[in-house]
Amino acid sequence: VGVIRLRQRGPYVVETAEDVKVVDWNGNEYEVARRPVALCRCEESAKKPSCNATHVKVGVQASEVAVPVGDMPVA
Ligand code: FES
Numbered sequence: 001v002g003v004i005r006l007r008q009r010g011p012y013v014v015e016t017a018e019d020v021k022v023v024d025w026n027g028n029e030y031e032v033a034r035r036p037v038a039l040c041r042c043e044e045s046a047k048k049p050s051c052n053a054t055h056v057k058v059g060v061q062a063s064e065v066a067v068p069v070g071d072m073p074v075a
Pocket residue numbers: 010011012039040041042043044045050051052053054055056060
């Protein structure tokens with residue numbers, strides 16, 4: 001199973017044994033320079049959608065934390 005890991009102060013990192021493609025809404029593929037794939041979520045990367053570590057300069061701090069699955073309320 002692949003994992004998309006949200007870094008607290010950085011990108012979404014795609015962790016999988018399988019190769020992944022990053023495509024836009026038209027299906028066109030982005031060049032991915034590094035593996036694992038790290039996708040920018042600070043909106044400051046000059047290489048979007050890839051992270052280029054600009055988040056370190058801008059001081060990203062994620063506000064969202066996942067609720068453990070077993071702790072989710074039953075609807
Ligand atoms: S999350 Fe790394 S540059 Fe945006």
